Amino acid sequence: xxxxxxxxxxxxxxxxxxxxxxxxxxxxxxxxxxxxxxxxxxxxxxxxxxxxxxxxxxxxxxxxxxxxxxxxxxxxxxxxxxxxxxxxxxxxxxxxxxxxxxxxxxxxxxxx
Amino acid sequence: xxxxxxxxxxxxxxxxxxxxxxxxxxxxxxxxxxxxxxxxxxxxxxxxxxxxxxxxxxxxxxxxxxxxxxxxxxxxxxxxxxxxxxxxxxxxxxxxxxxxxxxxxxxxxxxx
Numbered sequence: 458x459x460x461x462x463x464x465x466x467x468x469x470x471x472x473x474x475x476x477x478x479x480x481x482x483x484x485x486x487x488x489x490x491x492x493x494x495x496x497x498x499x500x501x502x503x504x505x506x507x508x509x510x511x512x513x514x515x516x517x518x519x520x521x522x523x524x525x526x527x528x529x530x531x532x533x534x535x536x537x538x539x540x541x542x543x544x545x546x547x548x549x550x551x552x553x554x555x556x557x558x559x560x561x562x563x564x565x566x567x568x569x
Numbered sequence: 570x571x572x573x574x575x576x577x578x579x580x581x582x583x584x585x586x587x588x589x590x591x592x593x594x595x596x597x598x599x600x601x602x603x604x605x606x607x608x609x610x611x612x613x614x615x616x617x618x619x620x621x622x623x624x625x626x627x628x629x630x631x632x633x634x635x636x637x638x639x640x641x642x643x644x645x646x647x648x649x650x651x652x653x654x655x656x657x658x659x660x661x662x663x664x665x666x667x668x669x670x671x672x673x674x675x676x677x678x679x680x681x
Contacts, residue, residue, distance in 0.1 A: 490668065499659065499673035500613075507666075515668060547612065555620045556601060556663035560612045 459483050463548050463561035470538045470568045478533040478564050480548030488551035489531040490558065491515075491523060493544040500547065506531055538568045573602070573643075573660045573672060581678040588632075588647040590675045592660030595641065601663040602643045604634060607674075608656045616658070619643060630654070655679045 461482045470476055482489065487508045492500040492515075502515030504523040512523050520542060522534045535542055545565050549558040576591040594600055604616040617628025624636040630653075634645045643660060659674040 492671070497673065500671035502668055502670055505668040507668075513668070516670070549613075551669070555618065556665070556669065557603065557615055557618060558605075558613070558669055560614075562612045 461548055461550055461559050461561040463546075463564050465564060466562065467565050468567070470535075470566065472539060472568060474538050474568075475534065475536050476538065476566075477535075478546055478548070478566075479530070480532065480561060481530045482550035482559070483529065484550060484552075484559065485528070486550035486559075487528070487553055489525065490547075490549040490551065491521075491531070491533045492547045492549065493517065494547060494563075495544050503533065503546075535566075538566075540568045542566065543568045572670075573662050575658075575660050575672055575675045577675050578673060579676045579678070581680065582650045584652055584679055584681050585649050588645070588650045588654065588677065590645040590658050590660075590677065592634075592643045592645065593641055594643060594660075594662055601665075602634075602636065603661045603663060603669075604628065604632070604643075604645050605659045605661060605671075606656050607659070608653075613659070616645070650677075650679045652679050652681065 464479045490505040491503040501517045506512045506525040509528045524532045545563050548561045573594045602619045605613045606616045607613045617626045619636045627633045632647045657674045
């Protein structure tokens with residue numbers, strides 16, 4: 458059982474480049490999340506999707522777009538990367554029964 | 570809306586001594602609460618969860634937490650710290666229909 462799979466695990470970009478972080482879950486969960494983690498800042502919510510076809514902004518959505526492609530997949534896109542977006546990004550999916558989150562292993566992004 | 574306060578940003582203990590990580594919640598009703606753990610350079614893992622069943626909740630790796638409505642607290646404890654407990658810990662409230670918001674967490678250091 459793979460759980461939540463994120464790709465890529467590591468990426469280096471130059472300022473202004475674009476990229477998409479992919480996330481897929483195989484647990485048939487409705488809700489999916491994208492967080493970023495920076496030193497001393499904990500996890501901050503970028504976007505979440507309560508169900509297929511819906512997305513909502515979180516605490517720090519600026520500079521990002523998301524696509525809930527289907528129930529399994531939730532991608533995060535940086536259209537024009539900035540050094541401030543250097544971070545570790547986590548995708549998660551959520552059970553409907555009690556709200557528990559299941560996390561991917563993270564994607565470390567560096568923007569030069 | 571629910572919120573939590575983790576009262577300590579950093580806790581240091583010696584191996585073999587008790588661990589106490591404090592979490593207070595603010596809610597107009599009994600919440601659902603989680604403790605997550607993140608080891609260095611790893612993803613997040615659920616330690617334990619309170620979902621209005623038993624007030625004393627046992628989790629993985631010998632951790633437990635007690636939900637105390639009178640004190641609006643859900644403190645995480647462990648009788649004897651191990652070096653492998655050194656990690657970041659997050660107390661997270663869950664409210665049905667809303668996204669999970671993490672705070673800055675508590676860093677636990679364990680010295681030999």
